[in-house]
Every structure is written in C-alpha cells, then in structure tokens.
Amino acid sequence: MSNVSNEFMDEHFYSNCTHSSDTMTNSGSDDSYQAVEWKNVIPEKWDCELVQNYIAHILYRNEFDNDRIVITQDKFRECNGQKLMRMQHHDFIQLDPDSGTVIYREFQELNRTPHTITKTARSKREPAAKKPRTPSTRGRKPGQLSKGNHLWEFLRDLLNDDRSNPHLLKWVNREEGIFRIVKSEQVAKFWGDKKKRPKMSYEKMSRAIRFCRDVGYFGEVPKNVGHPKKLIFKFGNKAHGWDKKDPNANLDFLKNISY
DNA sequence: TAATGATTTCCTGTTT
DNA sequence: AAAACAGGAAATCATT
Numbered sequence: 001m002s003n004v005s006n007e008f009m010d011e012h013f014y015s016n017c018t019h020s021s022d023t024m025t026n027s028g029s030d031d032s033y034q035a036v037e038w039k040n041v042i043p044e045k046w047d048c049e050l051v052q053n054y055i056a057h058i059l060y061r062n063e064f065d066n067d068r069i070v071i072t073q074d075k076f077r078e079c080n081g082q083k084l085m086r087m088q089h090h091d092f093i094q095l096d097p098d099s100g101t102v103i104y105r106e107f108q109e110l111n112r113t114p115h116t117i118t119k120t121a122r123s124k125r126e127p128a129a130k131k132p133r134t135p136s137t138r139g140r141k142p143g144q145l146s147k148g149n150h151l152w153e154f155l156r157d158l159l160n161d162d163r164s165n166p167h168l169l170k171w172v173n174r175e176e177g178i179f180r181i182v183k184s185e186q187v188a189k190f191w192g193d194k195k196k197r198p199k200m201s202y203e204k205m206s207r208a209i210r211f212c213r214d215v216g217y218f219g220e221v222p223k224n225v226g227h228p229k230k231l232i233f234k235f236g237n238k239a240h241g242w243d244k245k246d247p248n249a250n251l252d253f254l255k256n257i258s259y
Numbered sequence: 260t261a262a263t264g265a266t267t268t269c270c271t272g273t274t275t
Numbered sequence: 276a277a278a279a280c281a282g283g284a285a286a287t288c289a290t291t
Binding site for chain 1 (some may be wrong): 280281282285288290
Binding site (some may be wrong): 213 | 269275
C-alpha cells in the first residue's frame with residue numbers, strides 16, 4: 001500500500017500490457033480456425049485480433065497442432081496488418097522459426113492476388129481444410145487459451161516490465177525460467193486487480209500457482225541449487241514468451257517496423 | 260445450455 | 276512465531 005502501489009495502480013500499467021495476453025484472441029477451437037473474419041477486411045486494416053485469426057487459419061491449414069497454433073499466435077500478438085506487411089521474411093522467422101516461412105509465403109501470396117472481401121466469412125468453410133482434427137466436444141478445447149489473462153502470463157509480463165521487475169519480482173535464473181517473487185502480497189494485489197478479485201491474497205494466488213504447476217504452466221523448482229527456498233518459482237512446459245532465446249520475449253524489433 | 264479450464268475460496272497440517 | 280508451502284474439496288467465472 002505504499003507509493004509503489006499507487007504507481008502501479010496507474011491504469012497505464014495494464015493498458016501498456018495489452019501487447020501481451022490482453023489482445024490474444026480466442027482461436028483455439030476448430031470452429032474459430034475455420035472462421036475467416038480476416039477475409040472481411042483488407043490486410044492493411046487488420047487489427048491484432050484479425051492477424052491472430054489469420055495466423056490460426058494458416059497454421060490450421062498447414063496441419064499444425066493445436067498447441068503449436070496457440071503458441072505461434074501469441075508470438076504475433078503485437079502485430080496488426082500494417083506491421084505484418086512491413087515484416088520481411090527474416091522477421092517472420094525471427095518471430096517463429098517453425099512457421100515463419102509458411103506464414104510469410106502465404107501472406108505474400110495473399111497480397112499478390114487481389115483481395116476479395118468475403119461477406120459471409122463466418123459460414124465459409126475452407127475447402128483446403130482437412131478433417132484430421134480432434135473431434136471437439138463442447139467447452140474449451142485442450143490447449144486452448146481463453147482471454148490470455150492467465151496467471152503465468154501475468155507473472156511473465158510483470159517480469160518483462162521494468163516497472164515491476166527488480167522491485168516486485170525478479171529473475172533468479174532467467175535461462176531456466178526461475179524467478180523470485182519479492183513483494184508477495186503486492187504482486188497478489190495486482191493479480192487481484194487484473195482479475196477483479198479485491199480479496200486476492202498471496203495465499204490464494206500461491207494456491208493457484210500450485211494448480212498451474214500441476215498442469216505445466218509452472219514447473220518444479222530444482223531443490224538445493226543455491227537460491228532461497230521460499231517464493232521461488234519456475235515456468236513450466238506450457239508457458240512461453242519468457243525465454244530470452246524465444247523471440248517472443250523481446251518484441252522490440254517490431255517497434256522499428258513503423259506504420 | 261452444459262461442459263470445461265482455470266482459478267478462487269477455505270481449510271487443515273507441515274515446513275522454513 | 277510468522278510467513279510459506281501443500282493439497283483436498285467445493286464454488287465460481289469465463290468461454291465455447
């Protein structure tokens with residue numbers, strides 16, 4: 001509740017974080033992969049969401065699995081149509097080595113041909129779309145992200161923000177994805193702000209972390225490696241975007257691609 | 260609407 | 276002793 005709190009309560013703090021999870025679109029389901037809202041708009045006018053819609057569509061057609069699609073979408077989370085058009089082949093590869101070339105080529109091809117606006121994009125089925133997808137039931141599909149405002153993403157974004165990094169939490173071993181929460185109650189309060197949970201506490205947030213650890217968003221912290229034993233956490237297999245080696249962790253170069 | 264993923268809330272017990 | 280850590284159980288919320 002100190003001055004620090006006021007500083008962080010500033011709405012700019014979170015509004016500036018829209019580049020991360022907040023703009024993530026819901027495109028994990030088979031239905032949304034087949035939805036082609038982007039066809040309603042010319043690429044120049046695509047917002048981040050339409051770009052994600054496009055990315056999902058391309059990857060889906062190219063047989064990328066669900067998890068892969070979700071992760072790649074996140075890597076393009078800061079891109080709108082303008083930026084996409086400014087990006088060169090190597091930019092795509094830098095963002096995602098696995099699918100960069102595919103997306104780049106598809107996008108080039110799209111821009112090469114006159115873009116015809118599809119009016120009934122929603123109901124349009126992709127002829128090329130095969131059927132090897134997992135038969136979906138209802139609700140959220142495995143690996144599908146909802147709004148992106150997940151605990152591991154929140155913590156990741158805090159770690160990537162110098163307004164919180166050394167002060168509220170910090171890396172203990174960035175290469176390993178190990179970090180330390182310094183101001184536990186403060187971090188929990190901000191988490192509560194984001195989730196609109198005024199009663200959030202570190203005790204409850206840490207319970208959530210333990211659940212998230214069970215499903216792979218966080219991992220087991222190697223024991224007896226020097227660092228203290230309390231308030232130490234580690235990102236797990238299902239978390240991404242925190243790794244320095246992962247271009248997703250540093251999207252600065254995108255800022256040079258102006259409008 | 261019902262199913263589902265991701266917490267949130269509460270609690271008891273253990274460890275640091 | 277205080278703050279964390281561990282989980283079980285049940286409730287809640289958002290999303291499809």
